[in-house]
Amino acid sequence: METRHLLRPLSSLSSSTTTTATASAMSSSTSPFTRSIVAAATGRRHQSTTSRTKKMLKIPPHPDFLTPREGESHIIYNPPSAAPSVYHTPFKFLPKTDPRRQANLTQLIRSSADLSGPSANANNLPPPSTKREGAPKMYNVTREQVDEMRTLRAEDPAKWSVQKLAERYKCSHLFIMMCCKAGPEHKAQERERLEAIKARWGPIRSGAREERKKRKALLFKGAI
Amino acid sequence: MKRIRIDRLSSQLLAATPARPPPSSNRIPRALAASRLSPAPSVCQTRCQSTAASPEVIYEDAGRDVAAPKPIDYSKRPLPSPHPDRALRSAKLAALHARLSLSSKIPLQTLARTLIDPSADAHPRFNNVNLAFVGAALLQYHTSEFLVTRYPRLPMTILFAAMKGYAGVPALHQIARAWGIEAAATPGEEVDPGLLQFAPDRPTVTMNRWGYVRAESKELQRYKWRRGVSSRILYDDAFGELVPGESEQSHDGLELSKQRNTKDMIVEDVAQNAHANFVRAVIGAVYLHCGRDVAKTFAKAHVLSRQLDLANLFNFKLPTRELVRLCARENFDAPVARLLSETGRLSRTPVFVVGIYSGTDKLGEGVGPSLDAARISAAINALKSWYLYSPGDTVGVPSDTLAEDAAPWKPVYVDIGEIIS
Known part of the structure; x- marks a missing residue:
């Protein structure tokens, strides 16, 4: 019986309230006001059973979540990429004797090209996560400067804080803390x-x- | 071939010692503690000639507590464990034998004996101590060779933890539970021989100890001295745990807190220990009756086939520094954290995906709510993928070459060692 109700078109549903022929003729030329009333009533009725609710909620997914056509750019990957397993050893970590190393010739050639020096395809790599990441280490502080920063820190640790000294000698806070201790x-x-x-x-x-x-x-x- | 019965030799020497420690304590005596079994020599000679399966061994446990030579009606005394003959009539035992698909070479009497913990029956001819010792040695050997050849780069502490995860007491307890072993409420003569019999209030022994008792073991326990990993490899048991020394109480004034000091000596969970010893004893029984290869297959099928997630055992302190040291040691380019993708940087719940690159090769990838957390988790993943390198499932173990028609041994990959140890 419920399926019959569902299959019945909306117009017949609205006409079912009126039994006489004249009333049905009236409903065929309904005003917008009565139509909205009918829609509201049917909308409430749709949530009265599970199947109606499910039917109402059956909406197509947003186009972003669909697989895009070939050649189209998209930002949402569906399915999303999973985190790589730690049991999958990266090529670089395979020992020299491992047969997988010999079998993967393309990787072998690529990694040997890397070893020769900074390769041309370094530009294809993603950017470093921070600015200082991967930057060459600076060994700019001389021994005299270390002695100087020690005396400064010893005579007035409140004025010459770690931050101040790091700014002055252009080195990291850690290096300052390694060099000199406060009293x-x-x-x-x-x-x-x-x-x-x-x-x-x-x-x-x-x-x-x-x-x-x-x-x-x-x-x-x-x-x- | 007749073997020398060492326990009987020592029982003659130690006949004056008490039969048991006081029943209130459940402390562990030394492995193969000979002082535990001190039957009166005269009684022993009359009854101990028979095997466990023979029917005329009814009286030996009754005579053990009585050193006096006066005649006693032994038949009135109840046995501490069911008579071996009753094993043939136990439905539970037959079901267990069939469930484990044991060979018909293993008699039901032996299977019944594997179910008797030394806390139920202290006599080593009727409990599973000796079988469990053989089984523990075999099981630990097969587990360690499996782990070392399959994961040659595991750090030693992780290897110890993995050993415990495969062949430790909790894992074996789970296996025994999966085999459908039930424990008897109280051990005794009238109990069904198919039930595991142990008494939580009586002393038991741990037969899984296979190591050297350190000269300083007492101080190690009392003052919690640090033990290095190298010395744990050299001196301690298969799980890197200290082999406890003499179990006698020290009454000198140096002792700080008796409660704390004795904690290590007590079997924490008697039920777990009894279940684990049962599994070891079954492996020992399979070895004795069916041979080495069958025992290995049995251990593989029941213990080594279990899944242990080794990646969860790691706990790093300085992962980024360790990775830098690794790359320097292996002549790789210095690792660089690169931002693969991000979302919601200015929101309350940002997600950053950071990859660690050495040169142009990606070593690991991690996700985190901040750049630093993502970098750390990426470094952890890179280190795990280094440590969890495996030559494959088909890598052979040394014991494969013990078979008659074995192929010559191909040396496996041996790593040079840990990065920061």
Whole structure:
């Protein structure tokens, strides 16, 4: 019986409310007002059963999610690419004796071309993730400069902070911290300042910090 | 060929020692602790000549606790475990024998013996200690050769963890559960021989220990000294765990906390240990009755066929630095993190896909909510793909050459070692 209702066209559904012939003649020339009323009523009726709801929800996917025609550019890949398995050893990691290395001649020729020097197809590679990534290391700080930064840091660690020294000698913060240490009283002062800042944190911020630590641990375990 | 019964020799020497540690403790005595079995020599001579399957061995456990020479009516004493003859009439045992597709060479009596833990019956002729020892040695050998040839670049700590994942107590417990082993509520003579029999409140032994008892083992346990990986390879058991030394309590004043010190010596889960020893004992029984090749096939089919995700065992501390060291060691170009794709950089939930490249070759790829997290996960994936290199499923193991018509041994790939150890 339900299928019969479904198969019945909308016009007959609207006419079913009126039984007489005159009424059906009226409905054939309905005003926009009555049509909207009928549509609203039928719309409500469509959600009254599962099959009607399913039928209403059966809409075609957005064209972005369909497989594009040949030669068309698209930004959504369907299906999306999966993360590569770690059990698939990259060509470069295969040992010299592995038969897969000899079998893959194209890769062999490519990698031997790489070893000869910076190859021409380096431009085809994706960009480095940060600006400093892959940049050659600068060994620009001399021994005298290291001695100088040590004396500066020793005489006034508040003025010559790690950031200031890094700016002055154009090296990384890590290098400054490797070279010179602040005195114990400066360390204690900094620690006190940090503790005071942490004491001002509310539950949300301190909880977020804890979460961040947990996420970091999960990251190194490869769990996320 | 007649073998020398070492346990009987030692039982003559150690006849004065008590038969058992006090039943309240379940501490582990030394492997093959001879002091555990000290039957009165006279009693032993009258009864211990028979095998486990023979019917005239009813009395030996009853006589064990009684060192006095006065005559005792042994027949009134209940046996600690079911009589071996009852194995032939047990439906559970026959079903287990059929379920495991064991050869008919393995008698039901032996299968019944594999189900008796030393905590149920302390006599080594009637419990599974010796079978479990043989089985453990075989199983650990086959597991380690499988892992070393299949994954030649695994770091040692991961190898130990993988050994534990394949042949450790929890894994073997799962296997025994999958075989449909049920435990008896309490061990005793009247129990069905097809049930696993152990007593949680009585001492048991772990027969899986195969290692050297370090001279400093007491201090290692007491003060938690650090053990390097090299010394764990050299001195400790197949899972890189310390072989506990003498189980006797130390009463000197140096002891810090008795509770903590004795923790390592106690079998954590007696039920798990009993199930695991049963699986080992079955492998030992297969070896004794059917031979080496069948035992290897059995271990392969039941233990090594299980799936263990080795990639989840890793936990890196400095993955990017380790990858840089690897590339420098192997004369690869220095690794560079490159942005493959990104979405929603300025949104609340950005996704970055970063690949690590050495020269023009991609070594690994990772996804993360920030550039740094993506780079770290890409480095972790690259390192995992280095460590999890496998020459393939068909790589042979050394024990293949023990067969008569074996092909000559082809040397397998041996890695030069870990990057940062």
